[in-house]
Amino acid sequence: MNSKALQRALRAGTPVLIWGPPGVGKTATVYALGRSLGLPVESVIASIRDPADFGGFPVPAQDGLRLEPMAWAKRLAEAGRGILFLDEISTAPPAVQAALLRVVLERVVGDLHLPPDVKIIAAANPPDMAAGGWDLAPPLANRFTHLYWKLDPMAWVEEFPGYWGQAPDVPGLDGELWARARAMVAAFIRARPSLLLQVPKSAEQQGKAWPSPRSWDNASRLLASVMMDGEEATEAVELIAGAVGEGPGLEFVAWARELSLPDPEELLANPDSFKLPPRGDQAYAVLSAVASAAVSKLTAERWRAAWKIMAAAADQGAIDIAASAVRTLARARDRERFATPSEARKFIPLLQQAGLMTVHVKG
Amino acid sequence: MLPEKMQAARLKLVRQYPFLASALWSVIPIEKPGLGTLAVDKWWRLYFDPVVVQKWTVEELSAVLYHEACHLLRDHASRFENAVQIVANLAGDIEINDDIRAEVQLPGGAIYPETFELPPGKLAEEYYDELAKRLGTAQAGSSGDAGGQESGDGSSSQGHPQQGAEGAAEGAGDGSKPTDPSSSGSPASSNPSGSPVSGSGATGHGDKDHSHAPSPFPGAGRCGSCAHGQQESWEEGPPGQSKVPGISSGEAEVIRRKVAEDVIRIDQSSDDRGTVPEHWRRWADQKLRPKVDWRKELASLVRRAIAAQSGASDYTYRRPSKRSPPGIILPSLYQPVPEVAVVVDTSGSISDNQIAQALAEVAGVLQALGYRNSITVLSVDAEVHTCQRVFRPEQVKLVGGGGTDMGVGLDAALRLRPRPEVVIIITDGLTPWPDKPPTNTSVVVALVGNGQSPDWAKTVRAEVNQ
Numbered sequence: 001m002n003s004k005a006l007q008r009a010l011r012a013g014t015p016v017l018i019w020g021p022p023g024v025g026k027t028a029t030v031y032a033l034g035r036s037l038g039l040p041v042e043s044v045i046a047s048i049r050d051p052a053d054f055g056g057f058p059v060p061a062q063d064g065l066r067l068e069p070m071a072w073a074k075r076l077a078e079a080g081r082g083i084l085f086l087d088e089i090s091t092a093p094p095a096v097q098a099a100l101l102r103v104v105l106e107r108v109v110g111d112l113h114l115p116p117d118v119k120i121i122a123a124a125n126p127p128d129m130a131a132g133g134w135d136l137a138p139p140l141a142n143r144f145t146h147l148y149w150k151l152d153p154m155a156w157v158e159e160f161p162g163y164w165g166q167a168p169d170v171p172g173l174d175g176e177l178w179a180r181a182r183a184m185v186a187a188f189i190r191a192r193p194s195l196l197l198q199v200p201k202s203a204e205q206q207g208k209a210w211p212s213p214r215s216w217d218n219a220s221r222l223l224a225s226v227m228m229d230g231e232e233a234t235e236a237v238e239l240i241a242g243a244v245g246e247g248p249g250l251e252f253v254a255w256a257r258e259l260s261l262p263d264p265e266e267l268l269a270n271p272d273s274f275k276l277p278p279r280g281d282q283a284y285a286v287l288s289a290v291a292s293a294a295v296s297k298l299t300a301e302r303w304r305a306a307w308k309i310m311a312a313a314a315d316q317g318a319i320d321i322a323a324s325a326v327r328t329l330a331r332a333r334d335r336e337r338f339a340t341p342s343e344a345r346k347f348i349p350l351l352q353q354a355g356l357m358t359v360h361v362k363g
Numbered sequence: 364m365l366p367e368k369m370q371a372a373r374l375k376l377v378r379q380y381p382f383l384a385s386a387l388w389s390v391i392p393i394e395k396p397g398l399g400t401l402a403v404d405k406w407w408r409l410y411f412d413p414v415v416v417q418k419w420t421v422e423e424l425s426a427v428l429y430h431e432a433c434h435l436l437r438d439h440a441s442r443f444e445n446a447v448q449i450v451a452n453l454a455g456d457i458e459i460n461d462d463i464r465a466e467v468q469l470p471g472g473a474i475y476p477e478t479f480e481l482p483p484g485k486l487a488e489e490y491y492d493e494l495a496k497r498l499g500t501a502q503a504g505s506s507g508d509a510g511g512q513e514s515g516d517g518s519s520s521q522g523h524p525q526q527g528a529e530g531a532a533e534g535a536g537d538g539s540k541p542t543d544p545s546s547s548g549s550p551a552s553s554n555p556s557g558s559p560v561s562g563s564g565a566t567g568h569g570d571k572d573h574s575h576a577p578s579p580f581p582g583a584g585r586c587g588s589c590a591h592g593q594q595e596s597w598e599e600g601p602p603g604q605s606k607v608p609g610i611s612s613g614e615a616e617v618i619r620r621k622v623a624e625d626v627i628r629i630d631q632s633s634d635d636r637g638t639v640p641e642h643w644r645r646w647a648d649q650k651l652r653p654k655v656d657w658r659k660e661l662a663s664l665v666r667r668a669i670a671a672q673s674g675a676s677d678y679t680y681r682r683p684s685k686r687s688p689p690g691i692i693l694p695s696l697y698q699p700v701p702e703v704a705v706v707v708d709t710s711g712s713i714s715d716n717q718i719a720q721a722l723a724e725v726a727g728v729l730q731a732l733g734y735r736n737s738i739t740v741l742s743v744d745a746e747v748h749t750c751q752r753v754f755r756p757e758q759v760k761l762v763g764g765g766g767t768d769m770g771v772g773l774d775a776a777l778r779l780r781p782r783p784e785v786v787i788i789i790t791d792g793l794t795p796w797p798d799k800p801p802t803n804t805s806v807v808v809a810l811v812g813n814g815q816s817p818d819w820a821k822t823v824r825a826e827v828n829q
Contacts, residue, residue: 051678052693059690095678202655203821204663237613247651250620257617278608280388281618288384320370321388324377353371353421356378 003033006121009145010083015104015120017089017141020149021199023212025156026123030085032164039119040082042072046100046122047091054099056110069110081117090124090136097137104143153193156213160186160220170221178224184233184259185220188252195248211244219243219252233257261286264293271305276316283321287313291328303329303338311343323347323354365392366416372424376432379425382625382639385618386432389610395597402587403431404598405440406609410587419470426467431586433459436619437646439487440592441612446491450498451591454491457481462642623650660823661809662728668785668805668821669701669732701784703729703738706772708790708811709763710744717811718761720827721789725809726756739779743772750775767794777801789825792816 006029009016018026027043034041044053052058056067069077076082084103092100104122107114122144124136161182167175189196196213200206209215219240226236233240233256241249261282267274267290277283287310294306306329313322326347329335365373369392377384391408398412401424409431416424434440434455443451453474460473461483476483479497481490588594602609610618626647630639684693705725707718722740729738737752744763753759769790776786787807792814800806800819808816809825816822 050693057693093678202660202663203667204655204659207663234614234617235611237617241616246616246653250617253613254617254621280390281385281621284384284388320365320374323370323374324384327378350367350371350374353367354375354378355371355421356375 003029005147006033009147010119010121013116013119014145015122015143017122017124017144017146018149019124019126019146020151021197021212022125023214024149024151024197025213026149027085027087028164030083030121030123034083035166040075040079041085042076042082043085043087044072045087046096047088047093049092049096051095051099054096054103054109056112067110069112073109073112073114076114076118077112080115083119083121084114086120086122088124089122089140094137097140101140101143104140151197151213153189153196156196157186157190157193160189160213160216173221173224174228177227178221181220181223181227184223184256185216185252188255189216191255192251195251198245198248200245209242209245209249211248215244219249232260257282258285261289264289267309268294268302268305271308271312274309274312276313276318280318280321283313283318284324287318287322287325288328291325295328295332298332298334298338300338303335304341307341307343311346314346319346319350323350366411366413368416368421369411369424372421372428375421376425376428380429380643382622382629382643383429383432385621385625386436387428389618390432390435391608391610393599393607398597400585401427401431402585402595403435403589404594404609405588405592406599406602406611407435407589407615408599408607408609410597422468423470426469429463429467430456430459430469431589433463434586434589435615436622437487438615438619439590440588442487443491443590444592446591447495448591448593450491450494451487452586454487454494455590456586457490458485458487462640466640619650623647627651657823657825658724661724661807661825662731664807664821664823665725665728665785665787666732668807669703702779702781703734703785703787704776704779704783705738705740706769706776706786706788706790707740707742707759707761708744708767708769708772708788708794709742709748709761710767710791710794711764712767712793713791713811715761717827718789719756721809721811721825722756722759724825725787725789739776739783741772741775743769743775746771747775750779767791769794770797773797773801773806777804788820790814
């Protein structure tokens with residue numbers, strides 16, 4: 001389904017039913033469509049309504065019973081135009097679905113006729129993910145045009161940082177940091193599009209946190225909230241995992257951590273700028289990246305720069321970490337073309353003590 | 364700054380197991396003279412006594428580091444959060460040493476399952492329960508159970524009311540006396556033939572070891588809070604409250620995942636970077652693809668099937684709602700309680716024990732859902748043998764033993780009056796199935812064994828013992 005299909009169906013005046021798993025942005029899309037068409041949206045969750053909400057409340061009147069419509073119907077009638085959005089329609093009880101028949105086909109709520117310029121859109125979760133209850137009754141199902149939601153991660157990545165046009169107001173949340181958090185989430189999904197939506201196969205897991213556009217939106221808020229305390233993404237791991245599930249949450253945080261590391265190519269171009277990252281595993285990640293980058297395109301200059309960085313790391317207190325990255329340099333093909341720099345001697349005693357002195361450093 | 368010998372030990376270990384790099388380089392070393400050993404806390408700080416480092420060889424130090432890394436990666440700290448400290452440490456040590464003994468040269472004093480006459484290949488939790496039972500600390504379950512009165516106080520094992528635990532604590536090295544290493548002797552395994560822990564056994568070894576094995580080995584019940592999650596008196600506080608940085612539990616989980624990914628990557632790559640021991644492969648697999656507990660999954664499916672049917676509430680005007688405001692007539696809601704039937708496969712290919720386990724789970728779920736009354740159980744192989752209403756799973760008489768046709772069982776269940784809305788089938792799946800699902804009835808299949816279930820049924824693989 002794309003929003004063009006949705007718009008065309010609405011122009012044709014046929015009621016539309018959107019099928020899709022929870023959290024993919026069905027509701028958000030309908031509201032965005034309402035905004036772009038300048039139509040007010042009245043959203044009614046069908047599954048928690050009772051028949052009278054659609055059939056009208058029987059009120060004793062002078063000349064018999066009147067069927068009094070709900071306020072949302074009156075608002076639509078008054079505006080003369082708009083979108084009636086019936087959410088979670090497939091889980092509505094049969095009596096409610098029966099009451100909906102008249103609303104959807106004849107556009108009658110109680111004794112009130114909805115104006116012709118009121119469009120009707122419904123949404124439903126696939127039965128295996130619905131929160132209990134009924135399937136759609138055949139007479140009601142037949143009145144809709146059924147569209148199936150297709151999530152396009154790349155389109156989502158484009159829209160997500162811009163909040164689909166309008167940033168919602170979340171009091172207390174720093175807007176600038178939230179924008180940064182959203183940009184990070186979008187960049188992550190661009191790298192791992194399959195993690196945008198993963199409905200768990202197991203019934204038990206479905207009742208817990210799992211990744212969807214909605215839960216990634218929550219994750220971006222949570223990340224912004226953690227960033228407001230001056231913390232890094234790592235600190236948010238529990239919250240993010242709580243929003244999108246443990247696997248995707250941890251993957252996101254691991255990815256965010258790597259983002260903050262310096263680029264090995266830049267370091268090789270400017271070895272004096274090397275500063276040892278405070279954490280050992282980050283130091284290791286940087287040093288082994290430098291070694292691999294140098295070896296992948298070995299020139300005399302890069303060879304010297306890589307050794308210089310290793311020596312600097314050793315001097316800054318991480319000789320053992322550097323020594324484990326040095327191995328990549330020491331085993332490089334073509335290394336004979338270059339003189340082993342004097343920095344290499346630094347590592348000899350340690351490598352000997354570890355029983356790893358298979359490297360013969362000449363000169 | 365780490366002594367060169369320690370650096371060498373760590374470097375050696377990273378070379379041996381490159382997949383451990385992220386974990387090993389994350390560890391934050393802290394010198395602790397007088398500690399008498401080498402220990403790691405749950406914030407990934409490595410405490411070492413320089414005297415001890417001088418005494419051990421690089422190989423031994425590397426083995427000890429390896430052992431401690433296992434504690435950290437296996438997350439013993441949170442697995443034993445509320446357990447009795449010393450017992451948890453021993454249990455974790457046994458689990459680790461059992462796995463790694465063939466790979467590294469552990470210093471003398473390490474303990475193994477056989478040190479306590481326990482079978483190899485079990486989880487630390489299982490060792491814990493067994494050791495705790497022997498020590499008479501019956502109230503102390505493993506993580507999450509009742510042993511919660513153990514505080515984070517490092518000296519708590521001394522003050523523990525149970526003689527047994529105290530004895531073991533002394534024998535295996537009590538972490539509360541860092542300044543006097545000789546007070547905590549190396550434990551049992553220098554005398555591996557020793558009697559299993561029975562309150563005083565371990566203490567005996569402690570006394571004996573006192574003379575000739577002054578360095579307590581961390582793989583013997585004295586590893587710091589990385590093994591049991593309770594802060595020792597000589598440990599630094601949590602990262603926020605201490606000057607020393609540490610790895611938070613969230614960061615630790617990120618590192619574990621990185622290590623698990625590296626295990627899989629290196630295991631699948633063809634280069635010469637060494638082989639990955641089987642226990643790491645298992646660990647990484649579990650970390651990256653956590654198995655869903657079939658009991659929970661079954662409970663979830665049955666709950667959902669019943670909720671879907673009982674959620675089929677509807678409105679009626681027969682008895683108008685009592686909450687109708689004056690002048691308006693509202694309908695009221697009624698909710699039927701769904702009937703449940705259980706079909707049990709009693710063909711020859713499935714054992715009574717397997718059926719009993721699956722049936723007990725099903726009964727438990729139904730009970731929790733408020734089915735206080737009896738449920739209908741049908742024994743079916745190729746034909747229906749019995750149909751009973753039972754209150755408890757033990758009352759079920761399983762009759763049968765021939766071929767299998769669960770379609771017959773399902774048909775019979777659907778002919779019951781009142782007609783069941785939910786049918787739960789316990790089978791090995793080696794059976795023909797109907798092509799189409801029954802109408803208006805949810806079917807949940809608990810598969811015991813490797814057979815198949817139809818697409819239209821919600822299925823859970825019940826991993827039960829033979």
